Amino acid sequence: MTQIFVNSIIYGSQIAIIAIGISLTYSVLRFANFAHIQYAVIGGYATYVFHTAFSVPIVLATAMSMVFTGAFAVLIDRIVFRTIRHVTPEGKMIASWGVALFLRSILAAIFGGSALFFELDTTTIRVGGAIFTTLDVAVVLVTLCAMLAMHVLLRYSRVGVALRALANNFELAEVRGIPSERMILLLWFLSGAYAGLGGTLFAIETQLKPNIDLLILLPVFAAITIGGLGNVYGAVVGAMILSFAQNILISIDFGSLVGAMQWYVPSQFRDAVAVTALVLVLLFRPQGLLKGLGGAKP
Amino acid sequence: MTLRVDEVSLAFGQLQALDGLSLAAEPGRIVGLIGPNGSGKSTLLNVVSGIYAPQSGTVHVGGRRITAFQPDIVATMGVGRTFQVPRLARRLTVFQNMLVGGRGHRGENLWNLFVRIGAVRTDEHSMQERAYAIVRRLGLQDKINELAGQLSGGQQKLLSMGVLLMSDPQILLIDEPAAGVNPVLIEQQIVFLSQLRDEGRTILLIEHNMDMITGLCDDVYVLDGGRVLAYGTPDEVRRDPAVMQSYLGTHERKVAS
Amino acid sequence: MIDFAIYMTTIVCIWAVLAISLNIQFGLTGLVNFGQILPFAIGAYSAGIASFHGLPIWVGVLAGLIMGPLIGFLVIFPTRRMAQDYWALASLGIAEMFRLTMLNFRGIAGGVEGTIVERLSDPRVAMAVSVLALVVSFIVAERISKAPLGRLLRVIREDETLAATLGRNPFRFQVVAMAVAWAMASAVGVLYAHITGFVDHGSFMVIETFIIWTAVIVGGPGRNLGVVVGAIIIQAMSVSTRFVAQWTDLPSDVVANLRLALVGLLLVVMIMYRPEGFLREKKPNYDVKS
Numbered sequence: 001m002t003q004i005f006v007n008s009i010i011y012g013s014q015i016a017i018i019a020i021g022i023s024l025t026y027s028v029l030r031f032a033n034f035a036h037i038q039y040a041v042i043g044g045y046a047t048y049v050f051h052t053a054f055s056v057p058i059v060l061a062t063a064m065s066m067v068f069t070g071a072f073a074v075l076i077d078r079i080v081f082r083t084i085r086h087v088t089p090e091g092k093m094i095a096s097w098g099v100a101l102f103l104r105s106i107l108a109a110i111f112g113g114s115a116l117f118f119e120l121d122t123t124t125i126r127v128g129g130a131i132f133t134t135l136d137v138a139v140v141l142v143t144l145c146a147m148l149a150m151h152v153l154l155r156y157s158r159v160g161v162a163l164r165a166l167a168n169n170f171e172l173a174e175v176r177g178i179p180s181e182r183m184i185l186l187l188w189f190l191s192g193a194y195a196g197l198g199g200t201l202f203a204i205e206t207q208l209k210p211n212i213d214l215l216i217l218l219p220v221f222a223a224i225t226i227g228g229l230g231n232v233y234g235a236v237v238g239a240m241i242l243s244f245a246q247n248i249l250i251s252i253d254f255g256s257l258v259g260a261m262q263w264y265v266p267s268q269f270r271d272a273v274a275v276t277a278l279v280l281v282l283l284f285r286p287q288g289l290l291k292g293l294g295g296a297k298p
Numbered sequence: 299m300t301l302r303v304d305e306v307s308l309a310f311g312q313l314q315a316l317d318g319l320s321l322a323a324e325p326g327r328i329v330g331l332i333g334p335n336g337s338g339k340s341t342l343l344n345v346v347s348g349i350y351a352p353q354s355g356t357v358h359v360g361g362r363r364i365t366a367f368q369p370d371i372v373a374t375m376g377v378g379r380t381f382q383v384p385r386l387a388r389r390l391t392v393f394q395n396m397l398v399g400g401r402g403h404r405g406e407n408l409w410n411l412f413v414r415i416g417a418v419r420t421d422e423h424s425m426q427e428r429a430y431a432i433v434r435r436l437g438l439q440d441k442i443n444e445l446a447g448q449l450s451g452g453q454q455k456l457l458s459m460g461v462l463l464m465s466d467p468q469i470l471l472i473d474e475p476a477a478g479v480n481p482v483l484i485e486q487q488i489v490f491l492s493q494l495r496d497e498g499r500t501i502l503l504i505e506h507n508m509d510m511i512t513g514l515c516d517d518v519y520v521l522d523g524g525r526v527l528a529y530g531t532p533d534e535v536r537r538d539p540a541v542m543q544s545y546l547g548t549h550e551r552k553v554a555s
Numbered sequence: 556m557i558d559f560a561i562y563m564t565t566i567v568c569i570w571a572v573l574a575i576s577l578n579i580q581f582g583l584t585g586l587v588n589f590g591q592i593l594p595f596a597i598g599a600y601s602a603g604i605a606s607f608h609g610l611p612i613w614v615g616v617l618a619g620l621i622m623g624p625l626i627g628f629l630v631i632f633p634t635r636r637m638a639q640d641y642w643a644l645a646s647l648g649i650a651e652m653f654r655l656t657m658l659n660f661r662g663i664a665g666g667v668e669g670t671i672v673e674r675l676s677d678p679r680v681a682m683a684v685s686v687l688a689l690v691v692s693f694i695v696a697e698r699i700s701k702a703p704l705g706r707l708l709r710v711i712r713e714d715e716t717l718a719a720t721l722g723r724n725p726f727r728f729q730v731v732a733m734a735v736a737w738a739m740a741s742a743v744g745v746l747y748a749h750i751t752g753f754v755d756h757g758s759f760m761v762i763e764t765f766i767i768w769t770a771v772i773v774g775g776p777g778r779n780l781g782v783v784v785g786a787i788i789i790q791a792m793s794v795s796t797r798f799v800a801q802w803t804d805l806p807s808d809v810v811a812n813l814r815l816a817l818v819g820l821l822l823v824v825m826i827m828y829r830p831e832g833f834l835r836e837k838k839p840n841y842d843v844k845s
Contacts, residue, residue, distance in 0.1 A: 084827055093643060094768060099823055101816070101822065105813065229640075282645040283633050368724070389709075389836075406723075412695075445838070461721070
């Protein structure tokens with residue numbers, strides 16, 4: 001039981017960090033940015049390159065990668081999204097798919113399809129019945145710090161006030177003198193940086209391949225849908241709900257429950273669980289489970 | 299057909315948009331709805347046309363209860379409306395918009411398209427003739443092949459009135475036909491609306507332009523805070539002190555300055 | 556060379572039908588279906604499942620033609636309650652759900668290994684059937700597009716509330732559009748299975764949906780001829796990169812990735828600079844005198 005709890009927390013953290021960025025941009029710009037997933041993968045590769053090719057220590061490499069992906073997200077905004085601000089949300093969403101397809105293919109062309117691994121020294125820890133590594137602890141701690149930092153930024157800083165004002169009523173906030181374009185730049189930087197961090201954590205825990213985007217895409221979008229599109233806090237809660245649902249479901253012995261032989265939901269069904277959650281939430285509560293619990297209005 | 303609204307209430311969160319509002323409109327009469335912004339005029343139109351469901355109260359049309367019916371059902375029962383900001387298919391032409399206004403076209407049925415080709419053609423022909431007649435009445439006959447989104451604001455209002463007429467509604471809910479429209483087009487609309495009244499239709503008219511209200515309306519309801527503040531002929535309402543205070547006074551001062 | 560031309564024609568026709576199908580949904584009706592590969596997969600898997608369980612071919616064909624529109628109805632149903640961008644996510648999710656189910660349940664149609672389907676042995680027959688599928692789809696789509704039904708669907712695309720206040724139930728017409736579009740796509744799905752002789756989950760990834768989207772956006776949403784041209788452009792691009800791979804010394808997987816990058820780039824550039832596509836939607840010119 002403790003093991004399920006631990007696994008859920010670790011996986012949920014990785015998803016949450018990436019989901020935060022999508023919710024953040026959605027809250028102000030009102031479109032679901034599919035390219036965000038690629039920012040995460042790029043972040044993973046950037047960290048890898050800094051760490052292995054330039055022998056930068058992993059923590060510093062991750063920080064550098066965050067700056068890099070943040071800047072990259074800003075760059076993409078300058079080239080693409082800024083010129084289509086007036087386009088319908090559907091149009092922007094489709095364009096973001098184009099960006100995603102482009103980036104993913106370029107990454108695959110550069111790095112090839114084979115998996116890369118961060119070879120970090122880790123120690124195994126046992127607490128009660130649960131087994132995890134020092135790396136897992138680090139991942140969860142970093143995630144917690146990042147979430148806390150985002151919370152402080154959004155709630156207590158002037159920049160956060162401005163961002164929330166833009167999220168609530170863009171035109172009104174502009175009229176009141178909030179420099180919207182500069183705030184949007186900051187928004188993209190933050191969003192990209194968090195994607196870079198999330199992608200790095202994801203890659204460190206598993207592996208680095210151009211097609212890990214497919215492993216990230218569905219759970220992340222399921223998480224933000226559960227939490228309500230555009231709700232930053234909802235994204236975190238959604239990621240945790242999803243992660244627990246997935247891990248609990250694949251560890252229940254359904255066979256014995258019905259009196260037959262042991263049968264578990266195969267672990268490759270994790271994604272199917274995410275997709276099912278996404279579809280069910282959309283069907284029965286399209287505004288998300290957490291509408292009205294702080295954060296921006298969806 | 300008579301339109302009757304009884305004790306209708308609707309709140310959005312803390313905001314009480316309609317607060318036990320009742321009114322009635324008879325055929326062959328134009329009923330004006332005035333009141334400050336946020337007094338519930340447009341919300342009332344949305345409730346009658348089925349876009350919002352009221353939390354309590356009823357709406358009757360010709361004796362039939364239509365409370366909280368879907369907008370398309372309300373429309374097929376003979377209740378048509380325009381919007382404050384004209385709703386049109388902006389990337390379609392004026393004439394395409396007009397043609398969609400008419401209902402019962404057999405060419406909107408998939409089966410007919412491939413099986414009853416002659417019927418589709420007949421319907422299209424008669425629909426086009428009707429549309430053209432209305433377009434001429436509105437003076438838009440030279441614009442039929444222009445995109446609706448490229449018309450001026452006033453022409454868009456005229457067009458949405460034309461689209462509305464295509465369905466031959468017995469009850470018309472008209473939301474601010476004169477706002478932002480040049481005087482010539484306003485004059486044209488006044489003529490137009492009084493013709494429609496003389497045809498025996500029921501008209502509910504939201505308008506801020508007092509000349510239009512006094513010139514056209516048989517009765518006027520003054521709304522404030524989602525309730526009826528006053529009711530009477532335009533002249534009676536004008537003299538009502540409560541109305542002067544809440545709405546007309548401020549409005550006329552604004553016009554004067 | 557002739558063989559290659561026959562093969563190319565076949566493939567282009569199939570993708571053109573998928574593009575026409577998406578055009579009916581998006582270009583005409585405004586439905587942002589991010590799971591357009593699903594009806595195609597349903598058709599192909601109908602054939603695959605029939606073959607996997609030893610049923611005759613006609614069972615698969617019939618199942619494909621029925622299941623496409625039927626599942627389309629289930630997918631469109633939630634759009635009554637949600638905005639288009641949410642529905643887009645839902646349709647993406649449902650398409651993936653189907654693929655993951657097929658991938659993970661070996662008992663349905665072979666799971667990860669896929670299943671063999673009886674193959675149309677003569678490529679010229681395959682080509683003829685594909686061309687026929689395209690011609691029929693095109694005629695149906697054009698008839699709808701130019702008819703009063705198409706006019707109404709466009710109004711629903713522009714403004715659902717407007718259509719409702721004009722006395723039309725937008726959902727009913729969205730269902731009609733969906734049924735026609737999905738019937739086409741699942742029909743070519745069945746055909747595709749019998750042309751390749753093999754069905755597995757790998758042909759129905761999310762990316763394929765966006766290749767169809769690119770064809771529609773490039774060609775011109777709302778214009779059937781446009782999206783057919785779009786499908787030709789995309790397929791021609793994908794074939795020509797194979798020759799590029801032969802001329803240059805780049806490894807084939809790099810070239811394949813660069814090709815996809817080009818598709819993505821094209822999609823972005825079109826939305827930025829020419830969202831109406833190469834062939835813009837035609838504006839009918841009425842000439843009425845009375």
